Amino acid sequence: MEATPLSTLPYQVDVFTHVPLLLSKVDELVWTSAIAALGSHALYNRKEPTVQQFFWFSGVLEAALLYYVLDVRPASGPVIAVLLANAVYWITLVTSIVVYRVFLHPLRRFPGPLLSQITRLHMAVINYKHETHIAIQKWHQQYGDIIRVGPNELSFAHADSVAGIHGAHSAKVTRGPWYDGNPGEEAKSLATTRDLSNHHWRRRVWEPAFSTKALKTYDYRLVRLLDIMVDQLHKRSGTIIDWGDWTDFFTFDVMGELGYGHDFGMLEKGTQHQYALYIHQSLRLLVFFSAIPWSATLWRWIPLSPQAKADTLEFWNFARTRFEQRIKEGSDRDDVFGYLLHADEDSGKTLSRPEIESDSRTIIIAGANSTALAMSFLFFFLLVDRKRFAKLREEVDSIWDGSSQLDGLTLGQDKAPYLNACINEALRVMPPGPNGMQRRVPDEGHFVAGVFVPPETQLSVHAWTMQRDERFFTKGTEFIPERWIDAERPAGFAHDSRAFIPFSVGNFGCVGKQLAMLEIRLMTTTVVKNFDFELDPQFDPQAFLDDCKSNLTLTKGPIPVKVTTRSY
Numbered sequence: 001m002e003a004t005p006l007s008t009l010p011y012q013v014d015v016f017t018h019v020p021l022l023l024s025k026v027d028e029l030v031w032t033s034a035i036a037a038l039g040s041h042a043l044y045n046r047k048e049p050t051v052q053q054f055f056w057f058s059g060v061l062e063a064a065l066l067y068y069v070l071d072v073r074p075a076s077g078p079v080i081a082v083l084l085a086n087a088v089y090w091i092t093l094v095t096s097i098v099v100y101r102v103f104l105h106p107l108r109r110f111p112g113p114l115l116s117q118i119t120r121l122h123m124a125v126i127n128y129k130h131e132t133h134i135a136i137q138k139w140h141q142q143y144g145d146i147i148r149v150g151p152n153e154l155s156f157a158h159a160d161s162v163a164g165i166h167g168a169h170s171a172k173v174t175r176g177p178w179y180d181g182n183p184g185e186e187a188k189s190l191a192t193t194r195d196l197s198n199h200h201w202r203r204r205v206w207e208p209a210f211s212t213k214a215l216k217t218y219d220y221r222l223v224r225l226l227d228i229m230v231d232q233l234h235k236r237s238g239t240i241i242d243w244g245d246w247t248d249f250f251t252f253d254v255m256g257e258l259g260y261g262h263d264f265g266m267l268e269k270g271t272q273h274q275y276a277l278y279i280h281q282s283l284r285l286l287v288f289f290s291a292i293p294w295s296a297t298l299w300r301w302i303p304l305s306p307q308a309k310a311d312t313l314e315f316w317n318f319a320r321t322r323f324e325q326r327i328k329e330g331s332d333r334d335d336v337f338g339y340l341l342h343a344d345e346d347s348g349k350t351l352s353r354p355e356i357e358s359d360s361r362t363i364i365i366a367g368a369n370s371t372a373l374a375m376s377f378l379f380f381f382l383l384v385d386r387k388r389f390a391k392l393r394e395e396v397d398s399i400w401d402g403s404s405q406l407d408g409l410t411l412g413q414d415k416a417p418y419l420n421a422c423i424n425e426a427l428r429v430m431p432p433g434p435n436g437m438q439r440r441v442p443d444e445g446h447f448v449a450g451v452f453v454p455p456e457t458q459l460s461v462h463a464w465t466m467q468r469d470e471r472f473f474t475k476g477t478e479f480i481p482e483r484w485i486d487a488e489r490p491a492g493f494a495h496d497s498r499a500f501i502p503f504s505v506g507n508f509g510c511v512g513k514q515l516a517m518l519e520i521r522l523m524t525t526t527v528v529k530n531f532d533f534e535l536d537p538q539f540d541p542q543a544f545l546d547d548c549k550s551n552l553t554l555t556k557g558p559i560p561v562k563v564t565t566r567s568y
C-alpha cells in the first residue's frame with residue numbers, strides 16, 4: 001500500500017511522539033515487505049536455494065501480495081501497491097545482504113576487495129574477461145596469503161595451506177559449488193561430481209586406465225601419431241608454423257584416439273578441428289557460470305556471447321555423435337573409454353550411460369588442452385633460451401639415437417633428468433590451470449595451516465601466485481630448469497616442492513598425470529631429435545607472455561616458429 005501523505009491523515013499527529021501509530025497507519029505493506037525481505041535473507045542464509053526453489057518461493061510471496069492487495073484494495077490502487085511492495089522488498093533484501101556480507105559474515109576478518117566480498121558477480125565478470133589469474137595474484141600481493149575472493153570464499157597462496165585444502169589433511173574437504181556451473185551438463189562427470197563417495201568409486205573405475213599396464217598399450221598409438229607429426233613437419237621444413245597449433249593437433253588427436261577410439265585427423269590435415277575450437281569457446285561460458293553456479297540453469301537466457309553459446313551446443317552435438325559411435329565398439333578396445341565401461345571392482349557398480357557420456361567429454365576437455373599448453377610453453381621457453389635448448393638436445397642425443405623405437409615409459413627422472421626438469425619448470429612458471437580448484441569446508445569447519453575456516457566456506461589454493469612466489473622458488477618468474485636437479489640448483493635457491501601443484505594433489509588430483517607426462521616426454525624427445533626450431537624474428541616474447549589470459553586454463557597467442565629438418 002502506498003504511504004498515505006501526512007496531510008491527508010484523518011487526525012493531527014506529532015511525528016516524534018506518535019511514531020508507532022504513524023507507521024502502522026502509513027505503511028503496513030511497506031513494513032510487511034521489509035520484514036519479508038529480512039526473513040527471506042535469513043532463510044537464504046541458512047540454506048542457499050536452487051534457482052527453482054528461489055522462483056517458487058518468490059512466486060509464493062508475489063501470490064500472497066496479490067491476495068492482500070485484492071483483499072484490502074489500497075487507496076493508491078493495486079499496481080502502485082504491488083510496485084511499491086516489490087521495491088521495498090528488493091531494496092531491503094539487497095541492503096541486508098550487503099550489510100551482512102561486509103560487517104557480520106564469519107569471513108569478515110579476512111581481507112579482500114570490497115566488491116568480491118559483496119557479490120560473486122565481480123569474479124564472474126573478471127573470469128569472463130579472462131583476467132582471473134592476474135587479478136587474484138594482485139590481491140594476494142596487496143592483502144596477504146589468505147584473502148576473501150567471494151562472499152563465502154577464500155583464496156590461499158602459501159605452501160603450508162596445500163595439505164589442508166588438497167592434501168593429507170583434507171579427507172573431508174569436498175568440491176565447491178563451482179563444479180555445478182557447467183551449463184547443460186546432464187550427468188556429473190568424474191571431474192565435476194561433488195559427492196565424496198560418488199567421486200571415490202568413479203575414480204576407482206578411471207584409475208586402471210592410467211596404470212603402467214594401460215600406458216604401455218597406449219604407447220604405440222602415441223608413436224603412430226608422432227610419426228604423422230614428424231612427417232608433416234618435414235613437409236613444412238623451412239616454413240613458419242604456429243607451434244601452439246601443432247601441440248593442439250597432437251594432444252587432441254591423442255585424446256580422440258584414447259577417448260573416442262579414433263583421432264580427430266588434425267595432424268593428418270594440419271588444421272584445427274572444430275571440436276577444439278568449440279571447447280575453447282565453451283570454456284569461456286563455463287568460467288562465467290561457475291562463478292555463479294545457480295545461473296548455469298539459466299544460461300540460455302543470460303545475454304552472453306551468442307557465438308560461445310552456439311559453439312557450446314555444437315560441441316555437445318559433436319561429442320554425442322562420437323560417443324554414440326564409440327559405445328557401439330564395446331569394451332574390447334584398449335583405450336580410456338574402454339576402461340570406463342568396466343565395473344568398479346570393489347562395489348561392482350558400473351557407470352550409467354549419461355555418466356559415461358559425460359566422462360568421455362571429460363577425457364578430451366581435461367586431457368587435450370592442458371597438455372597442449374604445457375608443450376607450448378615448454379617450447380616457448382626453450383626457444384627463447386637457446387642455451388637450454390642445446391643442453392636438452394645434448395641429453396636427448398645421449399639417450400636416444402633416433403633409429404630404435406622410443407620407449408616413452410623409460411623417459412623418467414633417472415634417464416632424462418634435464419627433460420623432466422624443463423617440463424616441471426614450464427609447468428611451474430605457466431601452470432595450464434593457473435587458478436584455484438574450489439573446495440568446500442565440511443559442516444564442522446576446518447583448520448588450514450593452523451587457521452580456522454568456518455563451516456561451508458569455499459576455498460582454494462592459487463597455483464599461479466604460489467608457484468611464482470619468491471619464498472618458495474627464488475626468481476619465481478624465470479625459467480630455470482636447473483632448480484629441479486639437486487646437484488645443479490644454484491646455491492641459496494629457495495625450492496619448496498609443496499608449492500608446485502600444476503596437476504593438483506590429493507583425492508581430486510589429476511588422474512591423467514602420467515599420460516600427460518608420457519605425451520610431453522615422447523613428443524619433446526622426438527621433435528628435439530629431428531628438427532631445428534627458430535622463433536620468428538618478429539615474435540615478441542614479452543608481449544606474448546603479457547597477452548596470456550586465463551579461462552579455466554591459460555590461453556595464449558600464436559608461437560610462430562621456423563621449423564627445419566635437423567642437419568647433422
Ligand code: HEM
Binds near residue numbers: 362364366511513
Ligand atoms: C599437463 C597436462 C595436465 C594438467 C596440467 C592437468 C591438471 C589437472 C588438474 C589441476 C586437475 C584437478 C582439477 C580439479 O581439482 O578440479 C586435473 C584433474 C583431472 N585431469 Fe588433468 N591435467 C593434465 C592432463 C590430463 C590428461 C592427459 C588427462 C587424461 C584424460 C587428464 C584428466 C583429468 C581428469 C579426468 C581429472 C579429474 C580427476 C578427478 O576428479 O579425480 N588430465 N588435471
